[in-house]
Amino acid sequence: MTQLALVIDLNVCVGCHACVTSCKEWNTSGWAGPMVDQNPYGASPNGTFFNRVQTFEVGTFPDTETVHFPKSCLHCEEPPCVPVCPTGASYKRADNGVVLVDYDKCIGCKYCSWACPYGARELDAEQKVMKKCTLCIDRITDAKLSERDRKPACVLACPTSARLFGDVHDPDSEVSVAIRERGGYQLMPEWGTKPANHYLPRQKTRIHIDPDELTRVDNPLRKEDLTSYTGEETLDDVAW
């Protein structure tokens, strides 16, 4: 079975929010829209977003590191949000594993949002139905688009390629290889929700330098020869 998902590389995410704006733009004007924006230019703007980028600081100053953390529905393989829905509006697609909400059935009871430990669902303040990331279901299933464009809007927008998209059940897909070879992990594994989305950890590149790599042991050109000479023949005189 196919399980589409995102793999997010925290090592290269620079926190530019390009995925956030491109997600909002695509989805507010498409099938899942409109996504409300209240008071957008005021002091306290409010609105529905499928994807948000948060920032965490690791360590204590001055030994700190900044982690930008994009956050959206993880399309869990055991989605706890689905069985609690009283109307059946929340469902997981059998063919590709994407978790979706049928906006025509949702009664806006918010119960599913209680049953998602990740806070991935948001009730739209105007349409009063539950909304969440659809993995751009209208793009990725649109056969009229070219292969390159048949990806979620956030993936196409990311300037650092921090977002990979593919089938995590196919062992040879780009996402599976990335998870396998680069330490991909799931959020809050303790709940058994089996999130399909994975995150790739921050990685530091370190090189090790030995002291004798800085001082040459054999020194044919005497460049660092500290001996003081008083007219005797040197190696240079003999050599050439």
Place this chain on the structure above:
Amino acid sequence: MHPAFSVIFLTTLIGAGQGLYLAMVTGQLYAVARFLPRQEEQFYAIGSLVALVLLVAGLAASFFHLGRPERAWRAAAKWKTSWLSREVIVLPLVMALVFAYGIAHLLDWTQPLFRVGQSLDVDVTLLLGLLGTVASFALYVCTAMVYAGVKFLEEWHTPLTVTNFIFFGAASGFMLAAAYSAYVGNPLVTFYGTWAAILTLVALGSRLAHLLRNARIKHKSTVQTAIGVRHTALTQRAQGATGGSFNTREFFHGGDSRLLVLIRYGFLILVFPVPILLIGAAYVTESSTLPILAFVIQFVGLMLERWSFFAEARHPQNLYYQSVA
């Protein structure tokens, strides 16, 4: 969690409604067993009507919780997996049975249908009463499981949530039955008052156990597992929204911790000692107003209790919203 008024009213009103109905049936059962004198049919009929009014008021309040109330009928679809769906089905069922029970008494359908053993005459009211009792208990369980069934809300995910809902509902219902008897000048006020006091004490035990359990709760998730970074010092610098979001509104009670403590002490006083003392005083002074006061005070206390129940619960998604948490 954010305590929504619609849900506070829904759970307290239907809890008391079911409790009052159970009190009526209990009264009838005692009369059948000849422990108590049988009351006029009207007594049971009006009692059931009041219970029905409470159930309808609770249902009405619940609509305010929905974003799309006009589609509420759809909520009956997924009863196989969703406790909310089960509650939505059982609530109207209870209402219908309470209504039928009241009507049967009002129309005097008390001719025995058959006889069990030597002397137990079974009539329509008794049958409806038994069915309604089963349905009422089922509704208590469904209502409670809507909360106790969400494993992420660890403060709620315990059988104590279910016992709380049952005993709080029953206590307030019997208290209301005592108030009702006092109002109409019926001698059953002592019987109902005694049961109300007993149920209130049992509810106190259940709620104290719940509070004790939650005071020592150790949450499964941490900010480390939430973002998957292994470090003891993790500080959130940005939450991904300037002016808050659904996540910062739905999952936080919005008050400060002093308010939480104040409301907790408030309900502990209003729900338990005050009504019991008032019922005791009513027994001594044979007052007809004190039981009514006892019910009203306990009901206000129960609304505070429900507020506190919501505010106590800390959802794991709050780990992503550190500056609100």
